[in-house]
Amino acid sequence: xxxxxxxxxxxxxxxxxxxxxxxxxxxxxxxxxxIPLALLFTFTYLPFGEMVGYSFYQxxxxxxxxxxxxxxxxxVFSRKDCFGALKLSLYYMGGSIVQLALALYLxxxxxxxxxxxxxxxxxMFFPYLINGIAIGFIFKFFYTRGFVFDTVxxxxxxxxxxxxxxxxxxxxxxxxxxxxxVWRYFGQNMVLFIGAIMSVDSELYEAAMxxxxxxxxxxxxxxxxxxxxxxxxxxxxxxxxxxxxxxxPYVITSGANGxxxxxxxxxxxxxxxQKVGLAxxxxxxxxxxxxxxxxxxxxxxxxxxxxxxxxxxGASARRDKKLAKYAARKAGR
Amino acid sequence: MTALxxxxxxxxxxxxxxxxxxxxxxxVLPVVSCAIxxxxxxxxxxxxxxxxxxxxxxxxxxxxxxxxxANMGKAxxxxxxxxxxxxxxxxxxxxxxxxxxxxFKFPGNGLIRNLFLFATLLPGVAxxxxxxxxxxxxxxxxSLPGYIIMMCGTDVIAIYIYIxxxxxxxxxxxxxxxxxxxxxxxxxYKILLPLLKPAIVTACILKGVGTYNEYYCANLYLQxxxxxxxxxxxxxxxxxxxxxxxxxxxxGVIISLLPALIVFILFQKQIYSGMTAGSVKG
Numbered sequence: 001x002x003x004x005x006x007x008x009x010x011x012x013x014x015x016x017x018x019x020x021x022x023x024x025x026x027x028x029x030x031x032x033x034x035i036p037l038a039l040l041f042t043f044t045y046l047p048f049g050e051m052v053g054y055s056f057y058q059x060x061x062x063x064x065x066x067x068x069x070x071x072x073x074x075x076v077f078s079r080k081d082c083f084g085a086l087k088l089s090l091y092y093m094g095g096s097i098v099q100l101a102l103a104l105y106l107x108x109x110x111x112x113x114x115x116x117x118x119x120x121x122x123x124m125f126f127p128y129l130i131n132g133i134a135i136g137f138i139f140k141f142f143y144t145r146g147f148v149f150d151t152v153x154x155x156x157x158x159x160x161x162x163x164x165x166x167x168x169x170x171x172x173x174x175x176x177x178x179x180x181x182v183w184r185y186f187g188q189n190m191v192l193f194i195g196a197i198m199s200v201d202s203e204l205y206e207a208a209m210x211x212x213x214x215x216x217x218x219x220x221x222x223x224x225x226x227x228x229x230x231x232x233x234x235x236x237x238x239x240x241x242x243x244x245x246x247x248x249p250y251v252i253t254s255g256a257n258g259x260x261x262x263x264x265x266x267x268x269x270x271x272x273x274q275k276v277g278l279a280x281x282x283x284x285x286x287x288x289x290x291x292x293x294x295x296x297x298x299x300x301x302x303x304x305x306x307x308x309x310x311x312x313x314g315a316s317a318r319r320d321k322k323l324a325k326y327a328a329r330k331a332g333r
Numbered sequence: 334m335t336a337l338x339x340x341x342x343x344x345x346x347x348x349x350x351x352x353x354x355x356x357x358x359x360x361v362l363p364v365v366s367c368a369i370x371x372x373x374x375x376x377x378x379x380x381x382x383x384x385x386x387x388x389x390x391x392x393x394x395x396x397x398x399x400x401x402x403a404n405m406g407k408a409x410x411x412x413x414x415x416x417x418x419x420x421x422x423x424x425x426x427x428x429x430x431x432x433x434x435x436x437f438k439f440p441g442n443g444l445i446r447n448l449f450l451f452a453t454l455l456p457g458v459a460x461x462x463x464x465x466x467x468x469x470x471x472x473x474x475x476s477l478p479g480y481i482i483m484m485c486g487t488d489v490i491a492i493y494i495y496i497x498x499x500x501x502x503x504x505x506x507x508x509x510x511x512x513x514x515x516x517x518x519x520x521x522y523k524i525l526l527p528l529l530k531p532a533i534v535t536a537c538i539l540k541g542v543g544t545y546n547e548y549y550c551a552n553l554y555l556q557x558x559x560x561x562x563x564x565x566x567x568x569x570x571x572x573x574x575x576x577x578x579x580x581x582x583x584x585g586v587i588i589s590l591l592p593a594l595i596v597f598i599l600f601q602k603q604i605y606s607g608m609t610a611g612s613v614k615g
Contacts, residue, residue, distance in 0.1 A: 021511075028517040029437055032429040033445070039426070043486040044452045047463035054463060061469055106356060109349050122601065123357040127364075129593040129604075131546035131565045134586045138363045141370070141383075141579050148366040151384045187360060188608060195609030215345070244456040263458050270462045271553065283459035294454060 054280035061276060072281035082282055085262040088174060092245040092261075095178035096238035102182070103189035104231065108219055110190070111197040121194070124187035136251025139180045143167050143252075170258045177248040177259055189234065196227040232304065236297040240290050262286060364590075371395050371584040378580040395584035402575070403585050404559070408567035412545060415481055415563060419544050420537050422485045427536065428529055431495035432521050436507065449489045461553060468554055475557050483554070484544055491536035494607075498532035499525070535607040538600055542593065564589050 017023040055072050059065040076082045106124065110117050130138070142148045143166035150163055166176040204222050213221070224231075246263040249255050255264040262282070270279030370378065372387035374394065400406065434442060464483070473479025502525065510520050548565035555561040558569060568589060571582045597604060 024517055025437060025439075028521075029433050029439055032433045032521075036426050036430045037445070039482075039486040040448065040452060042467065043464060043483055044455065044460065045448075047460055047467055048455065050466060051460070051463035054466070061466055102356070106352070109353065114349070114353065118601075120353045120357050122597070124360045125605075126594070126597060127360055129542055129546070129597055130364075130590050131548055131593075133548045133565050133568045134589050137568065137571065137582050137586050138367050141367060141583065142363045144579075147383045148363065151382055152362070183360065183363070186356075191605050191608050195605070244458070246456075246458050263456070266462070267458060271465070276462065276466070279462045283462050286459060287455065290454065290456070 051280045051283055054276055055284050057277045058275075059277050060274045065277075068277065072277045073285065075278055076281050076285050081260070081265050082262070083285075085260055085265050086243070088259070088261045089242040089245055091174045091178050092181065092242035093239060095182050096242055097235075099182040099186045100189060100231070100234055100238065103186050104193055106186075107190045107193035107197060108223060111194050111223075112215075121187075121191070125191055126187065127184045128188040130184070132247050132251050135180065135184060135247075139252050140167070143176055167253055167259075168257055173253065173257055173259055177252060180252065181245075181248050192230065192234070193227060196230045197223055200226045232301060236294075236301065239297065240293055243286065243290055243293065367583040367586055370580050371587050373580050375580065383579075395580050396588060399581045399585035400588060402581070403567040403570040404562050405564065405567050405585070405588060407560075408562040408564045411477065411561060412564045414477065415484065416541060416544055418481050419484045420541060422481075423488055423491065423540055424533055424537065426485065427488060427491045428495050428526060428533070429521060431492050431499055432525060434492075435496050435499040436504070449492060453489050458549065461550065465553065474554055475561065477555070477561060480551065480554050483550065484547065488536075488540060491540055494532050494536050495529065498529055502528055534600075534603055538596070538603050539607045542596070542604075545592065564592075 018027060056067060056069060057065040058068045058072075110121055114120070127135075145165060146160065149166060150160055153163060154160060164172050167173050200222060205218060208218050208222060244263055245261045246267070249259040249261055249264050250267065253259045255261070255268065260268070263286075266279050266282040266286075269275050269282065366383060369385075369387060370383055372390055372392050372395070373381070374388075374392060377388060434446060468474055468479060468483065471479065473483065506524060507520050510524055515523070546565055548563075548568075551563045551566045552569065555563065555566065558566060568582075568585055571578075571585060575581060
């Protein structure tokens with residue numbers, strides 16, 4: 001009897017609580033977060049945990065697992081095709097530097113008045129919207145012997161016999177692939193930079209014009225300082241991106257002829273050879289490298305921008321000192 | 334102006350337009366050359382150089398054949414289903430999460446934001462090694478709903494676009510609604526969601542382009558390409574025996590990028606602003 005009354009009491013209490021503002025807040029917070037958090041857990045953190053676990057086993061997706069300890073990790077570093085593939089990311093780093101410089105140059109041009117600026121911008125941005133598989137076909141076609149690229153070079157006076165096989169010749173094929181990645185992303189980078197440049201107060205340009213600053217001086221002293229943050233951010237992202245380069249070789253050469261980047265090799269080991277343990281170990285190793293790189297970059301970033309702030313801080317401190325001196329003199333008088 | 338300055342001035346203008354024209358040419362050449370080949374008949378393709386213009390710009394044969402062989406009718410239906418479901422779900426999930434994170438202070442708010450941010454550091458391809466195992470145990474392989482649920486997952490950039498937008502909507506709006514007796518759900522659904530429209534358009538375009546172009550997971554999880562092709566994966570038909578029939582392949586490629594082209598022409602401004610908004614916080 002007493003117990004029943006008690007549950008009725010808590011039930012009533014709960015209903016009251018649920019009707020109160022506080023209760024409603026808790027309910028809406030829980031209701032609105034359960035789905036996103038469930039998705040985040042199921043498709044990001046659970047697999048992340050599982051992957052770390054897999055990396056200690058010799059296993060396939062189905063069938064039995066054998067615990068092998070650190071053996072997979074040892075293979076990652078000893079197998080030629082695994083860790084060595086990271087060397088290729090240097091090509092992609094080089095490519096992304098070219099891409100950022102090009103994007104910055106074109107963004108600077110386009111953020112001043114240009115006839116047909118929007119059309120140029122559209123042309124250069126559009127490659128970003130094409131799907132990866134289509135890009136693969138487009139460039140297989142583009143680089144085929146005697147096809148588009150060779151024809152254009154012949155128009156410029158090159159002899160076909162002197163041209164290499166763009167996708168087969170190991171001296172050049174990684175550069176050809178990096179080129180496709182630059183082609184795909186430089187327009188998108190450019191749009192980012194234009195956005196950043198546009199956010200600069202236009203009065204600054206007018207003032208500079210009146211002072212007789214030329215275009216280069218405007219770039220050097222107005223544009224560059226104000227977009228320093230976004231440029232640095234993109235340089236950082238491109239380094240991490242280069243380590244995990246995947247798409248160009250995956251869709252164009254399938255990693256043949258020495259174009260297999262780390263992730264292409266990992267993808268092959270995971271899904272074709274089904275050596276899930278080894279592939280997981282590869283993924284974990286690269287994730288650790290990426291984290292380390294990100295932390296180093298964050299520190300670097302902080303250091304660079306703290307310096308800039310210090311300058312300001314120093315200036316204001318000096319001004320304060322001057323004011324204090326002035327005030328003291330006044331008071332002394 | 335002296336004559337020398339004048340020459341310098343015109344030289345700068347000349348170089349400016351030269352670089353714009355050159356890089357625009359570089360950007361469109363691969364696609365345009367593909368379009369040229371797509372209009373050529375088999376015989377023309379065999380006998381002319383790839384850069385020779387086609388005899389007729391109205392020759393639909395390759396497009397029809399590519400459309401049929403790659404089962405692109407089915408692919409467009411599937412892609413549309415995927416696109417609409419993913420967009421609706423991710424708008425509802427993303428805006429409601431952003432609403433809670435922006436409007437309420439509660440323990441764990443910062444932690445949850447960081448959990449989402451940290452997720453962006455994990456490269457997708459590496460994660461799929463383990464996601465595959467999970468999809469397998471959920472019976473989500475070769476299942477359209479399974480693929481859709483996976484695609485609805487973390488979309489941090491959209492969430493940040495929404496949070497940024499919420500920051501600019503005054504809280505006094507919520508407060509006056511509360512005085513009028515509105516529940517939190519009513520505030521979110523009736524008052525804030527309509528105001529969020531510009532941010533939703535931006536986020537939808539970004540997510541939409543990403544979803545439409547997604548091919549890696551679609552290839553991995555929708556293995557039965559006869560029944561479950563998407564527009565992007567339908568192009569896999571051309572890997573293998575058809576691999577050298579570039580007049581067909583190019584036609585397929587052009588068909589697959591037409592929707593993106595149309596959306597681009599219609600929504601240029603929103604796409605550009607979406608790129609910029611997504612980058613600042615992401």
